[in-house]
Structures are given as structure tokens and as C-alpha cells.
Amino acid sequence: MARKEDGGLGVGSLAGFNLALILKWKWRFFNSPDLLWARLIKALYGTNGGFFRICKSGVGMSPWSRIIAAEVKLHGSNVIKQNVLRRQVGNGQNTRFWEDCWLGDETFATKFPRLAALESDGDCWVVDRRDATGWRWSWQRPLTAGRTLAELNRLLELLNQIAWNDGEDRWRWDIGSDGVFSVVDTRQWIDNIVLQVGGSSTRWCRLLPGKVNILIWRLLLDRIPTRTALSHRGMEINDIMCPICGVEPENGVHIFSRCHVARSVWELVFCWLQIVKECDITPREMFCWLDDYRASANKKAVIEVVVCTVYWVLWRFRNDMVHGAGKLKRNILFDVIREYSFLWFCNRQVKVFIG
Numbered sequence: 001m002a003r004k005e006d007g008g009l010g011v012g013s014l015a016g017f018n019l020a021l022i023l024k025w026k027w028r029f030f031n032s033p034d035l036l037w038a039r040l041i042k043a044l045y046g047t048n049g050g051f052f053r054i055c056k057s058g059v060g061m062s063p064w065s066r067i068i069a070a071e072v073k074l075h076g077s078n079v080i081k082q083n084v085l086r087r088q089v090g091n092g093q094n095t096r097f098w099e100d101c102w103l104g105d106e107t108f109a110t111k112f113p114r115l116a117a118l119e120s121d122g123d124c125w126v127v128d129r130r131d132a133t134g135w136r137w138s139w140q141r142p143l144t145a146g147r148t149l150a151e152l153n154r155l156l157e158l159l160n161q162i163a164w165n166d167g168e169d170r171w172r173w174d175i176g177s178d179g180v181f182s183v184v185d186t187r188q189w190i191d192n193i194v195l196q197v198g199g200s201s202t203r204w205c206r207l208l209p210g211k212v213n214i215l216i217w218r219l220l221l222d223r224i225p226t227r228t229a230l231s232h233r234g235m236e237i238n239d240i241m242c243p244i245c246g247v248e249p250e251n252g253v254h255i256f257s258r259c260h261v262a263r264s265v266w267e268l269v270f271c272w273l274q275i276v277k278e279c280d281i282t283p284r285e286m287f288c289w290l291d292d293y294r295a296s297a298n299k300k301a302v303i304e305v306v307v308c309t310v311y312w313v314l315w316r317f318r319n320d321m322v323h324g325a326g327k328l329k330r331n332i333l334f335d336v337i338r339e340y341s342f343l344w345f346c347n348r349q350v351k352v353f354i355g
Helices: 014-031 036-045 063-076 113-118 147-159 183-194 210-220 227-232 252-258 260-273 283-292 297-323 330-348
Strands: 085-088 170-173
Touching: 014 036, 014 063, 014 085, 014 170, 014 183, 036 063, 113 147, 210 283, 210 297, 252 260, 252 283, 252 297, 260 297, 260 330, 283 297, 297 330
Parallel strands: none
Antiparallel strands: 085 170
16 A cells, blocks of 8 residues: 555555545635534634644544544644644734644644733734734733743744745645645655555556556565465465465465476576576566666566566466366466567557567
8 A cells, every 4th residue: 555666556545545534624624714514613612623732532422523533643643743734824814823823833822821821812813913013912910020921932932933924824734735735645645654664666567457567566575365375374275285286385486486387387488588597486586687687678678578477377377277267278378478468568668579
């Protein structure tokens, strides 16, 4: 599910997609505050809808409580930062000074609780506390020396760093390039952090169908469902020997390299490609050799397509033997490999020649 650059297939996870859709509700809530459902949420959960507050995940059983709990869980695991949705202040006419997250990673009401408690108008706008000479405050009582005055000094240090402009206030989503929420970008962000990353990038050949590339991906990760692999995963397998030759236990190396059918196929293929190479080479060794093979780009592409086609046809032949389909015969495997590799290569590449 991870990106191809990280060893996955780039499919993405359903969990990440679901979390991105959940976070979209937060974006819609703050960007459409006048809609009926948003006004109802404000009446039930407060002006911020329950966001931007420190709370325990899983509190409440309503759908909106679960949305908040999912967001809190993402913040707690450092997948999504608290200030990923923040207010970008222009003239300050539509941004609440204390209750909106517009500077830093939390609201001023959370960051400076003593000052917020002394504020006479908790829902005031930024423009209400700003004038041409600085800041004008409206406290319930005069501030005295101590922690409250220390909070005010820290607040002023933050405010003095702001570069003001005359534009309109708007919400900005910091995942992505344009500041607008995107399910695709958010899902990719979550997957990049949550999903396991492989040791190397996924080998993917554009000249081959997706099903063949997926088989090669699983083969190099040793994730082919052979009898030995299924037995190791706890499945009851009556016979783990190779269904083709019955000589050795069936695993990825045996099926594609050491079985006498595979060896005979590789001999024919190497002779056709005019390559001198041992026939019992493992799949991982095969692709390492191919990467280091000195030839033109077109010839290397032809060889890679043929090699991957061999693995695909051998796996199909093995499945026919196991499941009794009988569509592939042993004496036509080489002809099928030539046919498939030629069709796949020619349909996806211009100016080709296969001798």
C-alpha cells in the first residue's frame, strides 16, 4: 500500500482514506460556518465545534464525537499536527483572537489560560484588539506582576512577529501546496507516515501488465503463496512438495529456478536471447544481474520483459497443475513465453525488434 518509491504498490490504505474523509469534515466545518449543520454543531459543541481543545479520544458516542476522537488520535500519534488547519490572518476581521488557532499550534485561550480568563470579551476578533499603535486590551481587572504579566509578555513577543496585510482572513490547510484541503494529499500524507516502508523501491516495468509487475513485486519480497509459505503461516497443507516434479519442497526459488521444468525453460530462453547464463539462478539474483548487464537500453528492456514473462508463465503453469485447469501444457511453455513477451513489448513500445 505504500508508495512505489518506498517498496509498495502505491495503492494507498483504506484506513488512510477514511481518516482523510474524517478530516474533511473539520475543513468543511470551519469553511462553511453558516450552514445549518455547522450551526447545529456549534450549538452542541461550542464555537469551535470541539476542535482545538485538549480532550481524551473516544469521549462520547455521537458521530461528531467520533470525528473529534479520530482527530485527537492523529494528533496524539504525531501523524497530523495540531496546527495543520490554521487561520491565515489578513485584516483580522473574521478571526477570533482567543478561540481560533491562527498563530502557533494552539489557540491563545489554551496557550495563555490566565489572560483568556481575564478577557472581558472571549469572542472578540483580532481586529478588535489591534490598532495603529499596537494592541488594545480589555481586561476584567488590571494586570499585576506575576504569572499573568509573564503570559502577556510572551503573547506580545509572538504578536510582534506578525507581518500584517489588508487581505481577507481565510483558513489554510498546511498539507499540500495551495493551502486548500485535498483528500488525496491528506491520504498520501497519512500513508507515508503510517505505512511500513520497504528497503528499496518497487521494481515496476511499464512495458508489462500490472498483474505481471505485482507478481514480480511479491516474488522479490518472497510473498508468493507456495505450499511451504502457506504451511509456515499455519495453514494445513497435506503435501508441501513441488506439484510439478515432486522432488523438493515447493518454494519460490524451486518453482522458478531449480525445478526441472523451470531449468528447461530457462535454457531455451537464454538460447533464444543469445545469453550465456546459469539456469538455476534465483529471482533476486536474476534481477541483480539484469541491472548490471551491459547492453543498450532497448535490449535490456527486451530481456526484462522476457524474464518477467518467464516468471509469469511458470507461475500460471504451476497453478494449472495445482488446481487441475490443464490449460497450459509443458511442451508449449516456451512458445507461450515468446508470444506474451512479444505482444506485451510491442503494444507498449515503439520501434522494437525482437530477433
